[in-house]
Amino acid sequence: MAIHPFAAWMLGQEARSLLTRLTRVKPFALLQPMVPAAALQPGAQSAIERHVALCRRQLRGQVMQFLRWLRSPQAQFADEAEGQRRFTFLRLRFNAMLTHVDLFSEVITQRSECENGVWLAGLDVVCAETLRLPGDYYQAPPVVCYLDRGPGAAIRRAGTRLPGGGQNPVAIVRIPRERMVGAGIASSLVHEIGHQAAALLDLAQSLRPEIQAMQGRHGGAPEQDPWHWWETWISEIVADFWAVSRVGVASTMGLIAVLSLPRLFVLRLSGNDPHPVPWLRVMLSCAIGDALYPHPQWRRLSRLWDSYYPLQGLAPQRLRLYRDLQRSIPAFVRLLLAHRPASLHGHSLPELCQIEQRQPAQLARLFAAWRAAPHEMYQAPPSLVFAVFGQARVDGSLTPEAESDVLGKLLTHWALQNSLNTSSSCAISLGRSAAQVTGMDSPPQADVWRRRTQPMPQARFRTRRHLMHGAPR
Template structure:
């Protein structure tokens, strides 16, 4: 029914204009977030985020203006219900823009916290280094970090869908506050980075083809279970490849839970049973960087969580899967996907650079010299410190002090790199601003 008095039309016009006024109050982060320069989000990432949000606001503003033009023209001749239907869709788009803004606000706002902001900037440096691979055609996406309560980390991968259906322009990594600051934070962060890297290389999809072929000759029926868990195991493999035993020790800390949870069947959960997950991580480390420490780690983990009190059926099931771990890890590291250009998955990691004996040697050579360590790749530094801690060569207190100083140094260095960088016309973009 056409609105005879125009009341509905006036009401919706005012609502649309009010929406525009509120949209204009959503300002770029550069205008309302206070932080020291060393705490800033990486320059390229911030520029992409600002362009992305500006483009989203611009598209919404165009829709509102188009709606108002329609409302003053052809829309006058339609029923109030149609006018309302069109406005409600636009208002939903407004809420999507606010949701996108709030998502990045959570990342940006913490940069104003004393000390925390600088640490986060240092972790951005680690994330960037952990994502780096020497593969042709591999695009390194920007990544930003923020802290959250709880023991677990998480990632909102670049190119996944945000509210409104638009692709996320950067990887957003949530790291657990309770792990700041120690080498264990690297284990969580690089695991999440592994999800981003694996998605870009489509490793899960190609590995599942290998697992399906292996399942044809699997009388024990283990391979379907490894298929269920493969996405998390690939991320664990990325972490071990970059960090060595620091990854496994960090994982052990995350999954050290009451025994019920450590042994509980995971069902369709992509996270492996914690008891087996630590054993897989150690076996990956042993295959990549052979050393007696990995067998010692497995033995220690089994001492912490003995299986003799488990029900016989559950113990048998765990033993069956544990017996298949070596074969599974061989398949994992021997995998050759198209994105790896003929290389095995086990060949893309730093190799001898992360071997335990070399990491210990570097620890002794560096002798805690911040100036020397700050010039090294951050993932290597975390690997060295984690190895030294695992070998009992550094105390947890000294580790925390050292890493705090290094995160500050990396943050300052990255901010100065931006200041000193010559102007460039090329900046990665998520979408064009209106």
């Protein structure tokens, strides 16, 4: 039975309505007002715009194909139910595309918020720097940050599947609002970046065979084998390892802040959770830190954490498992440090993370030098700055008030510097293009642009001197 003319007309009207709404999905560059310093980095902006434009183009083609089908001879051999089925799937694809738009809109809209927008752009710079490794090991994707509620951070990695289908063109890091701006933001941020780096290097999969080779030596059921649990938790552990290797004790301090929960949650073991038991996770972070940056502070932090959540009172079987896991930590950390995956061309991760620059004594010397010459701090890599601040906090040399104040200034500086450098690079590129067209080596306009887009003088590190001194140790 052929589709009734009225049904065909109704379906055609609905399809044309989809096209009308589709035309109202504008590029974000035309919709979102923000100061230049808060803007996404060009790579992230172009990747998002290309993805949305491709979705619009594909959907428009599908709608037009549906309208042509309604007028085609094939529709004469179909019934109303077939027409409705085709349109329903078309509308589902349209809603999936809007889900992508809403996802990126949530990220970009916050860039128009006063102060928060610029700070988010500064965090983008931090992410790009902490994801970078010396050498040609992977092509780092663009990273964008946004704020959301909740106690923990999260990442939607680049290349993963988006809701409704399609690959995510950028890495999207969600930062809890309660972490802005102060202690622990580096821990949450760099841990999530560690997930992206681990995926690019395939660290979790390359570690699994080595961990599996250690299983079975304990005897008993797999649930009582510590190495069974290390394999279960390996994806989160490599992200924690990345964070400690990049920002030092700041990672562990932030982890303690996030995981300071009621005792029931800190000591709860779940076979479905990829995160280690919070109690063990902090202990492992301290052990990784002590292996990378030997110092008494790590044992002091682990004893403090143990005093917060003593294991007394647990069921005997659970207590025995936790003690076995704790005893296996040194061997597990040695395995992590010695691991040389094919993706790193025979190197280990500590060899590439410049850990000699993040030894506690070196970080303390840098903090003292920056107090005497604050402008030098603005020249340092962001991950090193966070490592220095984390060390200063645990040493009692930096107060929470001063840390929050200075971090806000640093995030603003990184965002502004990145914006000006991007403008300068674009101006120089335009100048070269003009020179190729006109035959001039360097057109006068390019010199003007270079002068106007030179980075601004470094902002001074102004804060009250008494705030730089923490409580007595």
